[in-house]
Every structure is written in C-alpha cells, then in structure tokens.
Amino acid sequence: MNSIPEAAEDRSLPEFVEYLVIGAGVCGLCQLQRLLELDSDVILVDANSGLGGTWYKNRYPGCRFDSESYTYQYSFSREMLEEWDWSERFAAQPETLAYLNYFADKYGLDSHIRYNLAVVSMVWNEQDREWTVAFQNGRSIQARFVLSAIGILSAPTYPRIAGMDTFAGDAVHTFDWPEDLDVSGKRVAVIGTGASGVQVITDIATSVEQLYVLQRGANWCAPLGNSPILADEMADLRSRYDEIFKWCSETPAGFIHRPDRVLSTDVTREERVAHWHELYRGSGAGMYMGNYRDTMMEPGPNAELTEFIAERIRERVEDPHIADLLTPKDHGFGTKRVAGESGFYEVFNRDNVELVDLKTTPISEITADGIRFDGDVTRPQIDVDVIVYATGFDAVTGPFDRIDIVGVDGQRLRDKWTRGPVTTLGVQVHGFPNLFVLAGPQSGSASANFPRGIEDVVNWMTGFVTEIQTSGIIRIEARADAEREWTAHVHEVNAKLLMSKTKSWFNGHNKNLDRDEEPRDMVYLGGGPRYRRRLAEETANGYPSFDLE
Numbered sequence: 001m002n003s004i005p006e007a008a009e010d011r012s013l014p015e016f017v018e019y020l021v022i023g024a025g026v027c028g029l030c031q032l033q034r035l036l037e038l039d040s041d042v043i044l045v046d047a048n049s050g051l052g053g054t055w056y057k058n059r060y061p062g063c064r065f066d067s068e069s070y071t072y073q074y075s076f077s078r079e080m081l082e083e084w085d086w087s088e089r090f091a092a093q094p095e096t097l098a099y100l101n102y103f104a105d106k107y108g109l110d111s112h113i114r115y116n117l118a119v120v121s122m123v124w125n126e127q128d129r130e131w132t133v134a135f136q137n138g139r140s141i142q143a144r145f146v147l148s149a150i151g152i153l154s155a156p157t158y159p160r161i162a163g164m165d166t167f168a169g170d171a172v173h174t175f176d177w178p179e180d181l182d183v184s185g186k187r188v189a190v191i192g193t194g195a196s197g198v199q200v201i202t203d204i205a206t207s208v209e210q211l212y213v214l215q216r217g218a219n220w221c222a223p224l225g226n227s228p229i230l231a232d233e234m235a236d237l238r239s240r241y242d243e244i245f246k247w248c249s250e251t252p253a254g255f256i257h258r259p260d261r262v263l264s265t266d267v268t269r270e271e272r273v274a275h276w277h278e279l280y281r282g283s284g285a286g287m288y289m290g291n292y293r294d295t296m297m298e299p300g301p302n303a304e305l306t307e308f309i310a311e312r313i314r315e316r317v318e319d320p321h322i323a324d325l326l327t328p329k330d331h332g333f334g335t336k337r338v339a340g341e342s343g344f345y346e347v348f349n350r351d352n353v354e355l356v357d358l359k360t361t362p363i364s365e366i367t368a369d370g371i372r373f374d375g376d377v378t379r380p381q382i383d384v385d386v387i388v389y390a391t392g393f394d395a396v397t398g399p400f401d402r403i404d405i406v407g408v409d410g411q412r413l414r415d416k417w418t419r420g421p422v423t424t425l426g427v428q429v430h431g432f433p434n435l436f437v438l439a440g441p442q443s444g445s446a447s448a449n450f451p452r453g454i455e456d457v458v459n460w461m462t463g464f465v466t467e468i469q470t471s472g473i474i475r476i477e478a479r480a481d482a483e484r485e486w487t488a489h490v491h492e493v494n495a496k497l498l499m500s501k502t503k504s505w506f507n508g509h510n511k512n513l514d515r516d517e518e519p520r521d522m523v524y525l526g527g528g529p530r531y532r533r534r535l536a537e538e539t540a541n542g543y544p545s546f547d548l549e
C-alpha cells in the first residue's frame with residue numbers, strides 16, 4: 001500500500017532551514033513540491049512513519065472519501081492527470097494513500113521529508129527572526145518560515161467513561177486503527193455515528209459476529225452513489241479534466257455540486273419531490289450541495305427537505321422504532337456535515353446488529369469484558385471483543401492547541417484562541433510572524449473539497465515565497481486591523497447559513513471537551529471563489545494585510 005519504505009528517523013536534520021513545512025498530508029506534500037520547484041531550502045517534518053496525513057492515519061474498514069475521486073487530486077500536473085486512473089467514483093483509503101505516494105515518488109519528495117518528528121513546541125525568536133521548532137524526541141530545528149499543514153481533523157477525541165483503561169479487548173479510535181486489526185467473527189461495539197462511524201459500521205456489519213451501534217445523537221446521511229469507474233468512463237473524465245476543474249473552481253465548496261439557482265418555492269411540491277428523488281438516487285452530496293439554494297438557508301424549505309429524507313429512512317429501516325431513533329430531531333438535513341452512506345440504514349435490518357440509544361441507556365462504565373449501561377434492567381452489560389471509538393476530533397484548533405506555540409512577547413497561540421480562532425485571511429495570526437497556516441481555522445481551503453481548496457492556498461503561498469525570495473523579506477506579520485476585519489467577515493458570512501445554528505465541529509462543538517458552549521467560527525463558509533478572489537487581491541495590492549520587513 002505504502003510504496004515508500006517506513007521511516008528513517010535518523011535522516012539528517014539540519015540546524016537551520018529557510019522553510020519548514022509541517023505535515024505530510026495532501027496539503028503539506030503539495031506545498032513541498034511547489035517550494036522544491038522554486039529551489040527553496042525546505043524540509044517537511046511529519047509525526048508519522050509514512051506520508052499521507054489523514055489518509056495515512058484513517059485506516060478503518062470502509063474509510064473512503066465522499067468527494068468524487070477525479071476531483072480529489074492535484075490539478076496542476078497534466079502528466080499526473082494522464083497517468084493516474086481512479087478505480088471508483090469514491091475511492092477507498094488505500095487508493096488515496098497510493099495516489100499520494102505516487103505523487104511523492106514522481107517528484108522525489110521523500111528525501112525531503114523527515115518522519116517520526118512530532119512537533120511539541122515552536123518559539124519565535126525576535127532577534128534572529130526565526131522559529132525554534134522542537135520535537136517529541138528531543139531534537140529541534142531553526143526555521144525562518146514555518147508553513148503549517150497539520151490538518152484540521154488530526155487530534156482525535158475519546159469519550160470520558162469510567163473504566164476505559166480496564167477493557168481487556170481491543171479499543172481503537174477510527175483515526176488510529178491498527179493495520180493488523182481484523183474484526184471478522186468478533187463481537188464489536190462502535191460508539192459514534194458521524195461520518196467515520198457510518199462508514200465503519202456499514203463495512204463491518206456483514207463480517208462481525210455481533211455489532212452494537214451505540215448512538216448518542218443521530219446524524220443525517222445521504223446515499224454516496226459509489227460505483228466502479230470503467231476504462232471508457234475514465235477516458236471520458238480525462239478528456240474533460242479542464243472543464244471539471246474549472247467547474248469545481250466556480251462552486252462554493254470545490255465539488256462538482258453547486259447550489260441550484262432555483263428556489264424551492266419557485267417550483268411545485270410535485271416537482272420538488274421528483275427532483276429530490278432524483279438527487280437521492282444519484283450522488284448524495286447533491287442533496288445538500290446541489291439542492292435548491294434556500295434549503296440550506298431558510299428554515300421552512302429546509303424542514304420540508306428534512307422530512308423527505310426522514311421518509312427515506314422509514315422506507316429503508318424495517319423496525320419503525322429503530323427508524324425513528326436513526327432520525328435526527330435536533331437539526332435539519334445538511335445543517336451539519338452529512339455522512340455519505342452505502343447501505344447504512346439496511347445494516348439495522350440485520351439480525352446481528354443492534355442499535356443502543358445512549359440517550360435512554362447511557363454508558364455507566366467500561367469493564368474488562370464490555371460496556372455497562374445505566375437504566376437497562378433487562379440487559380445491564382454487553383460483552384464485546386472490540387470497542388471502536390468513532391467519536392470524532394478536537395477539530396480545527398485542536399491540533400494547534402497540542403503544540404506550545406509561543407509568539408511575539410511570549411504570547412501563546414492557544415491563549416489567543418481560547419474563545420475561538422482569530423486570523424488574517426485564515427493564513428496568519430497577528431503576533432506570530434513567519435508562521436503560515438495553509439489549511440487551518442477560518443481558511444477557505446479547510447471547508448472545501450480538500451485538494452481543490454488547498455491548491456488555492458498553496459498557489460497563493462508559493463507566490464508569496466517567490467516575493468520573499470526576490471525581495472529578501474525576512475519577517476512577515478499579519479496586521480491586527482486585518483485580523484479584526486477578516487474575523488468579522490468570517491462571522492458575518494457564516495451567520496447567514498443554517499449550518500452556523502447547529503452544533504457541530506464546524507462551529508467548535510465537541511461534548512467530549514471541557515469547553516464553554518460559545519459558538520466559534522472554525523471554518524470559512526464564504527466559498528472558494530470568494531476566498532480565491534480575496535487572496536488574489538492581497539497579492540495584487542502588495543500584501544496590505546501584512547507588515548513586511
């Protein structure tokens with residue numbers, strides 16, 4: 001699967017590097033390749049033993065993306081587009097990881113990557129205009145510029161349940177699924193029914209002896225619409241790549257789906273329902289990204305669409321009580337990240353699958369043999385061999401909070417972001433010079449079909465590096481006024497969408513964390529075209545949001 005040999009911890013680490021990229025995922029690899037093209041002095045470090053980031057870590061059964069494969073790739077290299085074939089409309093994790101390794105092989109990236117280096121701290125040295133970046137293994141490096149590509153879903157969260165450490169079987173988070181864990185024939189409990197839970201549950205249901213799905217809140221799902229891509233279809237897609245990428249660049253989230261210009265109120269109820277059936281039969285992402293524009297903005301139209309989806313659940317799940325439990329009551333369809341599913345609801349018609357409603361039977365403790373519940377007198381404990389935590393992430397700011405980032409005058413980034421992130425254009429923070437965040441809070445790249453979004457920011461960053469190299473710039477700091485302006489803009493734009501009213505990781509909610517309940521603008525929902533235009537203006541006007549030295 002991973003064509004590049006694991007590891008090389010002892011590879012030389014220079015004392016100083018001009019550009020340090022952190023994170024060998026989709027974004028970091030792309031930035032590394034572009035900097036090498038500029039002959040920059042660059043090193044990429046990653047905490048893992050191999051490249052791939054999200055696609056290196058998430059190896060749980062059923063893991064795949066819900067962006068159309070042919071849109072989830074780098075668009076800049078005609079040669080790569082000619083060479084690489086996708087096998088499925090929504091490729092599974094091993095194929096994506098193989099793609100990233102193919103990219104790294106093609107551009108000779110591996111020799112510029114240092115693995116097994118988890119960053120624990122970064123301290124700005126004003127006198128020398130450089131960062132000291134320290135790693136968990138005690139080593140460190142000085143860097144003039146640090147480009148962070150550490151991911152927004154790379155800090156997993158676990159529930160806090162008494163006795164978790166006493167469990168004698170295998171307990172795994174979806175993010176840390178061991179390569180050698182096979183759950184076939186075993187009794188398995190999955191906690192969590194977000195996008196990861198939905199995928200793993202659907203995948204393992206047929207091979208495990210018994211599956212318990214422990215659900216706290218139900219989430220909306222839409223059919224993924226996956227199918228193989230045959231040779232003639234691949235040839236056709238390849239011939240249309242320019243058109244496909246242009247189209248994606250014009251849609252808000254960089255997908256092939258774009259909100260319908262038509263409002264739901266412009267058509268009759270019969271037309272709406274017929275259209276929704278058509279979307280439901282196709283790729284489910286069209287249900288929320290390609291639907292009537294008002295369904296994601298106005299409560300009335302959203303409620304009607306929500307009821308349409310609830311009806312589909314009732315049709316697909318045989319037991320009406322289970323269907324009801326699987327139907328979210330606390331948020332409308334599409335107002336939280338919708339999971340793409342391939343037979344998820346039919347899983348609950350199987351004899352070896354049981355849905356446990358944690359709202360009525362909360363977990364009281366985990367024991368050596370399984371999970372105990374409060375309030376279930378008939379069956380107080382389930383015995384299992386494996387517990388899967390599909391419980392999500394300390395999203396977006398979590399990966400930054402885990403690094404001690406100390407900027408100008410000793411200010412810590414995690415302190416500055418205590419009540420939520422503030423940024424300039426989602427790429428820098430005032431008080432933290434020379435630290436660029438390529439895909440982090442309030443960035444247009446983070447909420448998009450990822451390769452589409454990150455190419456925008458990597459292109460922009462590469463342009464900035466060209467400027468740095470030609471002008472001999474040694475210090476770049478986001479201006480405080482620009483930071484206030486961007487943060488206010490993000491808030492204003494996000495507030496127009498129903499998504500901002502629903503609690504989810506998009507606005508900083510994760511009940512596993514000791515955080516206040518204040519909503520945060522974690523991502524920018526203003527869309528790729530607007531974000532790209534804003535970045536382009538910045539370049540054209542000589543980077544007015546930054547002080548350059």
Ligand code: N01
Pocket residue numbers: 064065066067153158159160174191192193194195196197199215216217218219337340358390391392393505511512
């Ligand atoms: O995490 P989540 P995820 N006790 O936060 C439950 C991306 N992704 O890993 O809803 C019991 O969505 C929690 O319950 P509740 C995608 O962007 C993409 O699934 O809070 N349950 C919820 O059901 C996605 O949005 C792809 O009540 C607990 C679940 O765990 C993001 O990753 C595939 C609990 C967490 O859901 C995160 O998805 C997979 C507790 N203490 C993921 N704590 C694709 O591209 C949490 N839960 C296809």
